[in-house]
Amino acid sequence: MKRLITYLIVIAATIYTAVLYGSTSFLMLFYVELALPVFLLLTLIPAVRHTSIRMELPIPVVEQGQKTPVMLHVTTGGFPIGGRVAVQVKGKLPMGQKDEKTWFYTALAGSKKTAKIKAEYQSRCVGSIRMEISRVWCYDFLGLVALPLSAKYWKALEPETLLVLPRISEVPVMVSRQSRDFAGESEEHSKERGGDDPSEVFQIRDYQPGDKLRSIHWKLSAKTEEMMVREQSMPLGCPVDFYLDLYQPAAVHRRKDETQRDSYLQILASVSHSMVVEGCRHHVIWFDSRKGDVCRYRIENEENIFEMLFQLGQLSVYHDKKDLQELYRQKYHETPGVTCLELTTELTLKKNGEVEARYSGDVSDIERQLGAKELVV
Structure with missing residues (x-):
């Protein structure tokens, strides 16, 4: 916008000078200045039609307060020399907070088919943040003319998820004996001690005085000619x-x-x-x-x-x-x-x-x- 305002001021100054001094040269320059944005627009249209973009988060997990790199890959069909691309990335925050919007910019040479925007993103909150491209604008080398990139070139992309970890502080915790011995219901079983869950066997061992008769593994005992006991597992509730x-x-x-x-x-x-x-x-x-x-x-x-x-x-x-x-x-x-x-x-x-x-x-x-x-x- 600043460049456009500056350019309009230059045009106004040119026509003022042409009228004040009756200068044919300044009048011709005025016509060229009027035609220039149209020319830039015509060169920008085909370039925009062949441009696509995708986003990548090389590091999807970051600690609170740190920045994470963001890679934006831009593919073009030949841009005007010195053209620019502006990409707005929207971060959807947890707990219904207002979205974060960040602009990233890169310059593209006419001979280059691809370009990478290497930037850094820092969230103002912690939690799981869904990041997606929300807007893309393509500019000419003067920054006077801009065209939006059609959403069909990036709307189909899956959002990237960034996990911003909260600071973890030490909380004094004492686990009671009742909690340590808690079995409960679980598909996970202890590998260190047995219990009373008949759905899974913890180990097969020699018979010891006090073992229940129903825990004796009769087939294995008959084969080994020694009393063997099937010890049940303990669920880790x-x-x-x-x-x-x-x-x-x-x-x-x-x-x-x-x-x-x-x-x-x-x-x-x-x-x-x-x-x-x-x-x-x-x-x-x-x-x-x-x-x-x-x-x-x-x-x-x-x-x-x-x-x-x-x-x-x-x-x-x-x-x-x-x-x-x-x-x-x-x-x-x-x-x-x-x-x-x-x-x-x-x-x-x-x-x-x-x-x-x-x-x-x-x-x-x-x-x-x-x-x-x-x-x-």
């Missing part, structure tokens, strides 16, 4: 159910929501990570308002936490209250864990229905708050 209550009154101000969003995900990741460090398996459970269904993810190690953050996807709040625990029981029909944790959008952490901790939305102070009180599960 999750003693902690960690619910994410994403209910939020419709009247909550967006700015307040923005200040709490990062803290919410930091609390989630920090509590989950600290339980993993202490060897406490748990389920993270939430209601997906887009699917209209309850979702859960089993957390056993640090890698599961990152996968869970991807699973959360475009985490969004809802404005009608949900009985999340009842919906969960109706879907999974499993015995509840020893401890029920619940994190609300007001940054209140509840344990078995009682308030365990309240956190402020101050991101700079959240680490101190997380380490201030021990969590017993």
Whole structure:
């Protein structure tokens, strides 16, 4: 726009000079200046018709506060020398926040068929961000004429997903004996100790005094001529159910929501990570308002936490209250864990229905708050 305004000023100055001095040369120059944008437009049209673009994220995971490289591959059919391409990338943020829009630019030579825009992107929030191309403009070398690239050249591209990891802080966690010995219901079984689940065999061993007769492996005992016992496995259930209550009154101000969003995900990741460090398996459970269904993810190690953050996807709040625990029981029909944790959008952490901790939305102070009180599960 600045270049166009400058060019219009130059045209006005040219015609003013031509009229003031009666100069035929300046009058001819004025006509050339008027015709130049039309000429540039005619040379730009065929180039735009043969231009396509795609986006690539070489590093799809980045820590909060860091920048990630963005590669935009532009293929042309021959651009005017010195022409430029401007690409707008839109990032769809979690929890219904306003989209981020960033412009990237590159120059194209007439002989070049391809070009790469190497840029850096830094999100203002954490979570799973869906990035896609939203606009593309092609410019002549003077920047006077611009034509939009048809959406058919990039709308069919799959959005790229960028995971911005929240800062993980240490939370003092003590796992009770009841949680450590919790079996529950699970398709996963212990490789270190036996239990009472007859669906899977833990090991075959020699008979020991006190073993039940029904556990004797009679066929193997007859073959080896020694008493052998089939020891049953122990299911590795999750003693902690960690619910994410994403209910939020419709009247909550967006700015307040923005200040709490990062803290919410930091609390989630920090509590989950600290339980993993202490060897406490748990389920993270939430209601997906887009699917209209309850979702859960089993957390056993640090890698599961990152996968869970991807699973959360475009985490969004809802404005009608949900009985999340009842919906969960109706879907999974499993015995509840020893401890029920619940994190609300007001940054209140509840344990078995009682308030365990309240956190402020101050991101700079959240680490101190997380380490201030021990969590017993």
